Amino acid sequence: MKELEAQFEQFVGQVAEPPRVARYAVNEAMIRNWVEAHDDLNPVYVDADAARETGRSGVICPPAMVSTWVMQGYRRWRAVQRQQADGVVEDHAYFRLLALLAEHGFTSVVATSQEQEYVRELQPGDHVTCHFTIESISPVKRTGLGLGCFITLNKRYVDQHGDLLVDERFVMLRFDPSTQEKVA
């Protein structure tokens, strides 16, 4: 494990992957799917008049939805799964880190914490790009899910003008489920 941990240093501070440009602008249809799934009846997400009554210029996007815009879609998700199964590693720091961890059995992932600072509310028409940086990697630890390490990513979401929308710190655990200690 010391050998593995010694390799973490080369990843810290690196750009994780190329900037992710949203596939489409913030839009009312995706917002509606989201608020329905969360059974959220706040009218500012779907009703422009109601939003204007609260001082906005029109409907806004739910704050927690920011990451949705830069998700890569089902087809790309399938392609990445196939690549991983075939051992293809794209030449980005984050892909190389995940491949290194997978070689050591850390194949599974859970998110553990997230901090988001909202600079301004997103509205339909905004076009989001996210810049990912690997901020830190913890030593290998024993967790309830098995041996693993915590990876902290910084995500800076900017609009089409390059202005900051949301600054995020996202922490996830990459772990080896076969090392889980069963509770009797």
Place this chain on the structure above:
Amino acid sequence: MSIETLDLRGRSVGDTLPELAIPLDRTTIVAAAVASQDFEDVHHDPTKANERGTPDIFMSINSTNGFLDRYVTDVFGPATRFKKVALRLGVPNFPGDTMTFSGEVTEVAGDDVTLKVVGRNSRGAHVTATVTITPSQEAAK
């Protein structure tokens, strides 16, 4: 609105928020993951979730964040604006769980109100969050 809406103005430290119980079935967990374009198998495929060391599919962090937003604006109304949300996950939310949100005011600084919010299921705290919100500019006038 399923719960009483409180005015953000005039809140003081120690004020408690009304609780909101959200029953979570399998479809809720899958619908919320897909609405965020998250296709990780642990959020929709029980067999794959088992292989990865969990007994069933579980809620995604983005969905948790979405339900947290919903709770806060259910309580404080549509004029609420979010400045910062810091959340930490504890026990997972599985199909069949009910997550009950509760909260209290922990800080008031100018127009900003900071809340501690916890979403619990029957096994413990699923999410513990610090949320800073402001009233709308209009409401602040």
